[in-house]
Amino acid sequence: MSTRIALAVLMLAATACTSPSAGQGANLRGKVYVSSSVTEQGQPRAMVEGTRVELRFTDDGRVIASAGCNQMQSPVKLDDGKLSVSDLAMTAMGCPKPELHQQDEWLSNLLRATPSWKLDGTNLVLTGSDTEIVFATEQPATLEGTWTVDGLVTRDAVSSVPAGVKATISFKNGTVAVDTGCNFNGSELPYELAGQTIKVELGPITDKGCGEVNEVETAVTEALGKGEATYKINRSSLILTNAEGTGLTLKK
Structure with missing residues (x-):
C-alpha cells in the first residue's frame, strides 16, 4: 500500500x-x-x-x-x-x-x-x-432588571402568590422600586450591595386595605423592611430573605 x-x-x-x-x-x-x-x-x-x-x-x-x-x-x-x-x-x-x-x-x-x-x-x-x-x-441572570414575585417564603416553606395578584421589584442603577398596585407604588429608593446582602430603607408606606395584595406586601416588608436582605440568583429565579428566612421568590 x-x-x-x-x-x-x-x-x-x-x-x-x-x-x-x-x-x-x-x-x-x-x-x-x-x-x-x-x-x-x-x-x-x-x-x-x-x-x-x-x-x-x-x-x-x-x-x-x-x-x-x-x-x-x-x-x-x-x-x-x-x-x-x-x-x-x-x-x-x-x-x-x-x-x-x-x-x-x-x-x-x-x-x-x-x-x-x-x-x-x-x-x-x-x-x-x-x-x-x-x-x-441561557445567559446568567443579573440582579438588574424587573422581577415578578411568584412565591412567598416562610422559613422552609414556599406558598404561591394569590391568583390575580401581580407584584414586581425592579433594580436599576442603584435604586430599587416595589410595585404592588396598592401601598407600594413603584417609588425608587437607593440601595447598596455588600456581597450577597441588599441594604435598603423602605421608609413609611400607606396602609390601604387591598385584599390579597396585602399578603404579598407583608412578605415584601418582611424581606426588605428590616434594612437588609440576603439575595440569591439561580438561573432566572431570585430569592430574597431576611435573617429569619422569611421572604420572596421572584422570576424574570
Whole structure:
C-alpha cells in the first residue's frame, strides 16, 4: 500500500472514531438551553404567553426539560445525531391553564419520538417529524432588571402568590422600586450591595386595605423592611430573605 493511500485510510478511520455527533454531545453536558424559535410544519408555533422550552443537560447524562409548567427528565443518549430518552418521567403539577398541560404533552411527545439534534454555532437545533426548535444557551441572570414575585417564603416553606395578584421589584442603577398596585407604588429608593446582602430603607408606606395584595406586601416588608436582605440568583429565579428566612421568590 502506498504512503498516500495509507494516510487516507488513517484519516478516514480517525473521522469515523470521532464523529461530530459524539464530540458535540459531550459539549452539551452542564449547559442550559432556552428556545428562541419554535416552528411546526414550517410555521411559527404559538407558545403559551410567558413560557418557553428549556432543556438542561446534566453532568451525569440526563436531560431535564420544561415547557412552562411540569418538569420532565430522563437519562439521555445523543448518539448519531439523535436525542434518545429511555425513561421520561414528568411531575404532576396542576397547571393554572389547560393550554399548559397540552404544551407539556406536546414537548413530551417530541422528546419520546427520538428527534434529531445538531449544533449550529452556539445554538442547539432539535428537529422532529414536523417540529423544529432552535435553542440558545441561557445567559446568567443579573440582579438588574424587573422581577415578578411568584412565591412567598416562610422559613422552609414556599406558598404561591394569590391568583390575580401581580407584584414586581425592579433594580436599576442603584435604586430599587416595589410595585404592588396598592401601598407600594413603584417609588425608587437607593440601595447598596455588600456581597450577597441588599441594604435598603423602605421608609413609611400607606396602609390601604387591598385584599390579597396585602399578603404579598407583608412578605415584601418582611424581606426588605428590616434594612437588609440576603439575595440569591439561580438561573432566572431570585430569592430574597431576611435573617429569619422569611421572604420572596421572584422570576424574570
